[in-house]
Amino acid sequence: MESMSVRNLPVGQASDTPLAGEDGVHPDITARMTDWLSALPQVAAIFAFENNVINLVEGNSRFDMAFHAHSETGARNSRIINEWRERVTAFIHSGRDSDSFEIRRDGKLGPEYFLCTIGRLPAVEGRPEHYLFTAIDRTSERAIEKNLRRELLSDGLTALPNRTGFGEEIDDRLANALWPDNAQFGIIAIDLSRFSRVNESLGPMAGDELLITVAKRLKSSLRQGDVLARIGGNDFAIFARLNNGLSDALHIVQRIREALSSPIRLSDLQIRVDCAIGCALSINLDDDPDDVVRKAQAAVKIAKRSGKVEIYRNGVLKEAQRRFSIESRLRDALAQGGLTLAYQPLIHLQTGEITGFEALARWDDEELGRVSPVEFIAVAEESGLITPLGRWAAYEAAQALSRWDAKFGQALPVGVNVNLSPIQMARDDVASMFEEALRYSGVAGNRLTAELTESAIIADPDKARKLLFALKDLQMPIAMDDFGTGFSNLASLHSLPIDILKIDRSFVSSMLEDRDKVVIVRTILSLAESLNLKVTAEGIETQELAHALQKMGCWQGQGYYFAKAMSEGEAFDYWRARWNFETV
Template identity: 85%
Template sequence: MESTSVRNLPVKQASGTPLPGGDDAHPVPGISVPDWLSALPQLAAIFSCENNEITLVHGNARFAAAFQAQSERADAAAKMAAAWRDRVMGFIRSGRDSDSFELRRDGKLGPEYFMCTIGRLPAAQGRPEQYLFTATDRTGERTIEKNLRRELLSDGLTALPNRTGFGEEIDDRLANSAWPDKAQFGIIAIDLSRFSRVNESLGPMAGDELLITVAKRLKSSLRQGDVLARIGGNDFAIFARLNNGLSDALHIVQRIKEALSSPIRLSDLQIRVDCAIGCALSLNLDDDPDDVVRKAQAAVKIAKRSGKVEIYRNGVLKEAQRRFSIESRLRDALAQGGLTLAYQPLIHLQTGEITGFEALARWNDEELGHVPPVEFIAVAEESGLITPLGRWAAYEAAQALSRWDAKFGQPLPVGVNVNLSPIQMARDDVASMFEEALRYSGIGGHRLTAELTESAIIADPDKARKLLVALKGLQMPIAMDDFGTGFSNLASLHSLPIDILKIDRSFVSTMLEDHDKAVIVRTILSLAESLNLRVTAEGIETQALALALQQMGCWQGQGYHFAKPMPEAEAFDYWRARWNFETI
């Protein structure tokens, strides 16, 4: 059988006149208007209006059941009838051909919703203008929408409002509650301090159980009208009306502390819940609630560091915003090579010889300008950027030594000190980092000194000891920075493979005027000698200080008296200029 293409079939042009159908193709004139209305699946009626009175002409059974039947809830039916009449009269007066609107009524099982339409029928002689009205039950759809909205605005674990729902609850309270004169509102932010430890040690199920229990206890501390929400993973917030200002807020804080004071049982363990609390108060009811919430969150961050309840102060939010800007810009700077190292000379106090340099990170940002190290390093530690920052500093310091050697034609008799953050020591494989830095640069381990603080050792002594042993395996010297400001004792110094003690500048800079400081410096020098350790004094600003430390037998010093931190090229020139050694 041959196939025929559709394109090849003959096509005849159709006539413009429609063909007449048979008699059975026309509607039967005998069907009445009520019959037509009865066939419609929705509520339907035809009515007229004369002298502001609405008269029902025809209505199907569904319309009668929904709009006319009297029930036990006659008050609800009357309210709906009044609302319906107002909307219909408004349409009639408007002169529009059609309109649509939604009606709500209280049913036996809850709210019911109807989507209504109304249109004008063609006018006829001998009767007033008539209107066709239909209504479709949308209760099921609205219930689904309501449930979905509830899920979007609430926390699935605790059933509390989430961050978005919290904002809507606050707006509702401010708009629809009676507020006395001079009343204000406050936000109390709560951060569970040890939540991550529970998750790590006991698992996420235990963490969820902890959150549920904490939510119940916090809810028990609320007053009528207060709103509790879970606005983050382990962050809660309370909206409170404050008739007496700060005293009301502190009273709520005290109730929170009491609610969380007793331990929570998880499995076979009893966990004590520690939390950081920050408060922010509105100046008046016109304040933006979102702004007050942000202020409370800024206060709770300070509370996490201070260990006390913090009340938001002017400027704190700007500080938090600046820290966020620093974090964002620092992340870009690390990725794009926007940081540099400056090198401050280390001087042998007996001979004036340059024995090495301390590498110090410097950052001059296009948008932020010069950012002090104390500021961006604190942000790096808080955000986790300290790990890539520390790795960059170690690699760059080792490469600088390699470049100096190449420029001089042979290895320089100097080394570079690199600072280690306690957080970097806890999170990074520091030994592997230094091993790679040495291997990539081709320099010996004895020329790269690791500086760490007392706090880094105290935080985890066993881990610190293993790290120091690994660094000694790379032949790296170890220096304890800021010695005298922490809690090190003779036993810890004796058991750790430390080579150098660095006396903190707070003792050195004023030791000529402060007898007690001078005694502390002499004591540290004596201790170091008994332990066969060398000592570096920081903060030498004058020649008198340098001479005094030289006479005390201090090995090495650094400070502005000798030189400020300088770029890599200037540091090399500084060393070469003093290569023949100078007296101090």
């Protein structure tokens, strides 16, 4: 058979007229409209619009079940019908080809939701405009969304709103409730004290049970319209409408205290719940609720320290923001070596010799400037940064002694005192820290003195005792700082391996003008002598004070009269200048 290329096949001109088919191939669309609508899997209908009236032309069975045969009764459903007609009429007048919207109506089993679409059908001469309407039942999807949203906005343990849900509840009440002209709202923040101890001693199940019980009791103290939320692990908050300002808030606080006054039974134990309460009041209803919540949380932090109900006052939030900035910058400073130690001389009051230095942390920050130790140490204790801060100070002090020895050519006859925070003592392995500091620097233990306060011993006497004896095993001297301001008893003082008592500056600095303080200082010196302890007096700022303490037999002193705290290099030069001898 002879082959032929397809390129050579003859091609004729195409006709613009469609090919004719057999009769019945193209159905009459108008006559079979019901069949077309019935083929659609969703609710469908065709409407006509004439003389500003919407008329149903045809609907499938799904439409009849969902809309046409549905009994639309009640004022709410009448409003929904009117709303639907307004949406359709607005679309018809808009000139757009299609539109979509959602409608909600009350069904027999609750709210029903339909996603509706409407589109224009081709115009036909001699008849009114027709529109294809479809609707998809989204009730089950909306129910799932609602449940997921409820879980997102709720606390899974107590079923109360969480922090996000609390904000939405507040916004809803501010927007939709009727508020008198003089009304304001308040936030009451509640922090459960010692909650972590319940978790540690009884386990997390007991902690959860405690939270559930507290939530129920707090809910019982609410008034109508108040909102209770769990906004943190052991933190609750209440949104309250205050028609009478602060008096309403204090009345709610009283109800809270009464609700939590009786003990809660957990397992075989009865636990009394203590809490810190802070309040913040809005100035008017336009105040940002999130800002008021932050103010209440700032107030509750103060309440945790004061033990009383605290009302937010101007400046507290700025203080909290500064503490947060200090914490953030301090974390960076510890990681990047941004802190330094300053050294204040300790002078032998009988001979004038320098017996040692007290190491004091100093911080100059690029953004914050010079930050007071009183300020950043308090933040470090609150945030947990006191552990790395204390470790850095111990290692740096020991290394400074090692550098001084290397510069002098032999071991200097001086030591360095390092302060210990009660919180560091509770959380860190302090004995191991000092052992490492001494080992890495090659310095003898008797040249590094640990200074601790009375409160550190009182907080956990057994743990403090073990620590002090561990430090004595390292040959380290131990000084009790700020002596006279705490509550230690003589029996515990006698039983602990303490070498030095440091008289607090509040007794020393104004001693010459106050006979009572002279009596206190003499008593401490007499007590120390009977216990074979040495005494250091802080806050010596005049020569008269130095001479008076010298006559009383005080062993050692420090203060601005001798020198302020100085850098490592300046401290070495200061010691070398006074090395031979100098009288007080």
